[in-house]
Amino acid sequence: MSLLGPLFRWDALEPLLSDRARVQGMLDFEAALARAEARASVIPATAARVVSRCCIAERFDVDALGVEASVAGNPAIPVVKALTALVAKDDPEAARYVHWGATSQDAMDTGLVLQLRPALGALDAELERLADVLAALADRHRSTVLAGRTWMQQAGPTTFGLKAAGWLDAILRHRVRLRDLRSRALVLQLGGAVGTLAALGDKGLEVATAVAEELRLALPALPWHAHRDRPAAVATVLGLGAGTLGKIARDVALHAQTEVGELAEPEAPGRGGSSTLPHKQNPVASAVVLAAATRIPGLVATMLAAMVEEDERALGAWHAEWETLPEIVSLFGGALHHLTDALSGLRVDEVLMAANLETTRGLVFAEAVQMALAPRTGRAAAQRLVEAACRSARADGRHLREVLAGDAEVARHLSPADIGPLFDARRYLGASDGMIDRVLAAHRAASAKPGES
Amino acid sequence: MSLLGPLFRWDALEPLLSDRARVQGMLDFEAALARAEARASVIPATAARVVSRCCIAERFDVDALGVEASVAGNPAIPVVKALTALVAKDDPEAARYVHWGATSQDAMDTGLVLQLRPALGALDAELERLADVLAALADRHRSTVLAGRTWMQQAGPTTFGLKAAGWLDAILRHRVRLRDLRSRALVLQLGGAVGTLAALGDKGLEVATAVAEELRLALPALPWHAHRDRPAAVATVLGLGAGTLGKIARDVALHAQTEVGELAEPEAPGRGGSSTLPHKQNPVASAVVLAAATRIPGLVATMLAAMVEEDERALGAWHAEWETLPEIVSLFGGALHHLTDALSGLRVDEVLMAANLETTRGLVFAEAVQMALAPRTGRAAAQRLVEAACRSARADGRHLREVLAGDAEVARHLSPADIGPLFDARRYLGASDGMIDRVLAAHRAASAKPGES
């Protein structure tokens, strides 16, 4: 795709976002417009047929269109001009009816929607693949204990299954958002010069309805040339999704640190190497995802800022969308795809997970001790008591269990036989299992309704 | 509220976003937690009663909490400490059970949700008021013609009713988004230290269910301490809404320009004056709304960037939300309220709207002429013909009608009697009326289902 494309993008998605696809989107609009106008007896049926069969992007010179677009101010003008010329070669009479009653933005916006439809479909399918991968991790590791970390400090035991379930739970919400988006944002744009469809006389709504049918798009109440919440919502939904992908990648990267070692991205020859360090196995997918999660928020802000459009069609703000929205889709797709691949082969070191729970010499079980004391002492008093024990353990480099065993105040409430099991992670997992079940059930329910998404 | 508060904010909303409301939100959580734990026999019923009745923000010293929060790292720690002390005064035994099994973020996040609930409710009510105002404008001005403008140039005739209907249509979509948000984002946070509810032993899900009932919040599948798509979605939905408010304000400001004069914000003594210019009537509400629309995208980007959280609870990213999300709500609310007020009293100068359609000496009707010629000449040829006439009209300072009347080529297709009506805006409004009807119907349908929002 280019020097950085294969790293940052998803090869299955890029063709949908290419210049050629953009031209094809506009041509699909022009073809459908002609057919719809023929159905409404606005233009002759023959003309519609000829126009339709000329609407093939490969027959257009993208670079030449680009040069003309730089004079005209948008690419639809040269596309319409080139299409008219192409049609004229076949049938001069048909050429009279090209782009009848429409405006550049009708072609560009509808073309964009036509590009987004398969792109969002591909993203949803990939989100489903990711969800399946995460569901398998959640289920397989429901008893794999590791240290839960808060503020980047070990806090207490949890399971890797629960962590994966948390990732999955968020992905399921993004699938719902994407489903809503696909039903709401993928609508026809057709308004003519100022959004009244005046050039179609009294046939405006009839034609619009027919174009929507031709393209299997919803018909909006009125044109949205200068009301950009629909494309901006595509940006925000993917922006939210990128945040979750970034969160998962951050977790993977933190767990893959040399000193932690609990997770690793899949190995492959040359993968994550270094130009100088022979021992390196860098988490490449995490880097790609984190880069996307760093870049997308600013791009979303651009889409939101560009919503402040003037009058019936904006000057500059609309232009600001043209490269920005496809870039968001592309970066999100790349991150999603590479993350899904990496998680499919995620290496989980259960032994190190368990071993790292010993790093603190028992401090990570402090809350368990506290909650055992609390019914006897009250929560706050128990917290103070255990805090003191932790300080003492830390100062002397002793295991918290030993310190507690030697503490007279503790001894009044807990026997040595009470204390031992408090340091068993498997006994302090609370509702972890039940929570995993809840998420897996939601995942199964979501997967069972493919029709809805 | 402060030097700039009354200008930028909405006085009905600010109390819901105050420090005191934030403390009360945490206290409401603590009270509900205690009651729920009593129901589940985790703590004594008496303790729950005492805790509950101490949970009144007015009994706490916000400034002192702030100082302690700066040491502890979050405000929930001193709130719990102060609450424990307060309860202890009433009933030392009850004090043993304060904040049982919960973590700071449970209190803070649930408290935030409890603040957002009435805030989002107020925003929806105000959006409905705005929708009503816009619906009235759309209906009243369905025959008020004015120049539609694209790229900040007069393009063709439209109606002010259609413009208002376009604004309304977008607002209706934001109401749907807000309705979804209220049903999805307002959920309980309860997970304990690392999200397992381990401190509640095997009563975790039972307690969580009961707390959700107490607070009338939905129970999520699992805690969302480090999964921030829900609060971030509040930001994005309001961000999308702010874009539309900004678009409306931009339109008002453009139409209120001295040389345009078609719209004006309501007059009031001192409103929009100047410290030096005696004649000024500045569009203050537009300024306020445009400022908000300029500020909110960057804040939304912050919320998205902050989604990349570490492990079970993040370091810094979570903190980044604390002031940012309320700021978005506040700025959006201020913009919405001031815009609604201004549009309620919007002055519409129908005479100037009609008069400005004459500014171009007929050029604004060029497409009407072209579409009259097109059936005879083809669309592209008609466009070339009319382009030439426009150039000629511009060069000689003549009315396009006159130029056309003297054009031999045009005369072959259009008689003078054909040409005259092409310059009547009312005859070139296309589907404007039908589109307005469609939006008004959608508005009525939305208003009829208050239960759903």
Added chain:
Amino acid sequence: MSLLGPLFRWDALEPLLSDRARVQGMLDFEAALARAEARASVIPATAARVVSRCCIAERFDVDALGVEASVAGNPAIPVVKALTALVAKDDPEAARYVHWGATSQDAMDTGLVLQLRPALGALDAELERLADVLAALADRHRSTVLAGRTWMQQAGPTTFGLKAAGWLDAILRHRVRLRDLRSRALVLQLGGAVGTLAALGDKGLEVATAVAEELRLALPALPWHAHRDRPAAVATVLGLGAGTLGKIARDVALHAQTEVGELAEPEAPGRGGSSTLPHKQNPVASAVVLAAATRIPGLVATMLAAMVEEDERALGAWHAEWETLPEIVSLFGGALHHLTDALSGLRVDEVLMAANLETTRGLVFAEAVQMALAPRTGRAAAQRLVEAACRSARADGRHLREVLAGDAEVARHLSPADIGPLFDARRYLGASDGMIDRVLAAHRAASAKPGES
């Protein structure tokens, strides 16, 4: 360049930002490194010669490098590998010394700096061209009166020369910022794996000094692998510049509105047309510049957010820069170039400028009247008096002069002979001329010191 490239970008700049240029940048680094190491007797002189002559981007397959980069995680790794193979074909012995002691990021960052050097030079030259155009406008139009507008309302008379001088003054400041940037941001990156240059033994600083000399780059105190303020400062300086370009474009667009008509972008066949409207002459350059000014702030935010890098080299944050910084340079360059072209041929309608000063029937001279009264009545009283007259003029549709002539209170202070000249814009221009002189002098001074930039 592509479908949208010619519209949004500057053809003279794009080759400097291409994939090929990026590869060449890395190769230039590798060649300089080899030569420097030969000078320091770290590697054999023959090896350096062979490496040097292989460092030609055309000999590399960019797409193949891209595919390998997606596995390795960065493009320097395959570049070094391919270079090593290429060198080996010529001289297997020389191939032993390719990339000696350096790390991927050394090649990529220094390569970026080598791309930025001519790019920033081109931008400065184009800024100078813009400054010259603006200086000519400021001088030529120092007596061209028009309405100064505040809050999008006519406020008082000013000159178009002063407006152009204001634009110029800002551009001069950006030239200073760019000059500073070029002297500060264009520094060598060379640190080896963790920034210690350990692989070069005790020759590290000697080699680094020699590489800096080879490439005519400054030598930093230490490597900046994870300290990104230099590249981020490139982003912020261009971000500030984009704000000014956007401000100028906004001004042009507002003055080019149909109802204002004071300015117009140059005409050319097909320029700013429409796919349906035959009379349209859209301000294309303004649209392009406003689009860039809308997009760049979000990209700058990305560069700032990406500064939070981990340890000696970051995971993801560094990656986030790779496409973002070149995009900022490219968008800024496109906007700058197209704006400069448009302003070079800017059409200024002095007659309409003067005529629009009459739109308000004298209200635009209200301050002039007030300041004539103020010495007699005090400023606040004068303001109240004129405010009342303005209200009366507005209500009755009369010229402010008439209203004042009939006002008894005014008559006590000003005779009709006093009042008349107050409505002459040329008499109420204050220090406009002197300010223009000050800016033009600064421009001349800046142009006289080409050596400094």
Added chain:
Amino acid sequence: MSLLGPLFRWDALEPLLSDRARVQGMLDFEAALARAEARASVIPATAARVVSRCCIAERFDVDALGVEASVAGNPAIPVVKALTALVAKDDPEAARYVHWGATSQDAMDTGLVLQLRPALGALDAELERLADVLAALADRHRSTVLAGRTWMQQAGPTTFGLKAAGWLDAILRHRVRLRDLRSRALVLQLGGAVGTLAALGDKGLEVATAVAEELRLALPALPWHAHRDRPAAVATVLGLGAGTLGKIARDVALHAQTEVGELAEPEAPGRGGSSTLPHKQNPVASAVVLAAATRIPGLVATMLAAMVEEDERALGAWHAEWETLPEIVSLFGGALHHLTDALSGLRVDEVLMAANLETTRGLVFAEAVQMALAPRTGRAAAQRLVEAACRSARADGRHLREVLAGDAEVARHLSPADIGPLFDARRYLGASDGMIDRVLAAHRAASAKPGES
């Protein structure tokens, strides 16, 4: 300051950014304007004296000003009105000359500059304190070895001194940027209604020069009401600084992880505790700094986006700055202050730093081995050889040294006596020491020129 203020802000800075300080800034402008106008014989000297002595913010009711500002559209209008009334009580004649010839934005912008002056001064002093702390760390720990980490993986040995020197080096660059900023951004705003100073007749530049003198501010070539690069540059410079603060905090947080343990923020009673976890010592300062570094980029983007202002004074864009720029200053100041405090008491665990270098069983020294082999085998061959050894070591859980010792190919080039020292971190630090010296010298040089900053 409020519930979150003490945590996120710096108490020494907040008074400079308060509402009262904002009012005082405007009053200082009004006082200086009056004195300057008296010097230029524009208004009577007595009037200037009375105005001057009334310009004390404590005499104004900030809340009442806020309410009036919400009607007027900006706070300068009610300030001028209230000041006029106050002066009138003392001397009705003097009241006639309040705010003579100025506009609201003159007062607000100059007032802002007067607030920024001490605020930026305080920030520079605190940056110097931070630089001193870092210089001490760099010097003290120049021989403290630890693992350098890239892509969040151990890469090779470095020193903590070099890490601190890297932090310091960046801070020194920010001090230069801040010094430039203070000399360039702190300029007078005085232009009157449309920037011509017309209300001052032919005394405009004389008065402006005198006001600048009174306030010890630079006099710009012309007013910058709608040219906002100066305030936006304040935002970008602090934005760059925030990136570095965030980078340092990220480093501290990563090194403070439970499994790493090399650094810790200072301990204090209650500091970084938890509402439920008795053993927690959260890095609170790091969280605060990272939050600021997450928030500031979006705010900077707002300042850049707001630069696209209309005509002589903007509608909304200027308003967008009013709360945003002080917020940036405040968040940056809070982060800087809390980070400096934390680093002043930073706990460095040299033993763990050394111990963690053993985590990889020698892999972290792979490059050292490779560079010992490379002169014999060539760099690429050496890399392949060591890569294989690393794989083998990893697979078998053996120390790399052992694997190498048993490798026949390695034995051809390196004897056991050669291999041993390659695993001594102290022998593989390259130019670390020299680099530290370079940065410390730069720090001393910067500190020696207080006059320049």
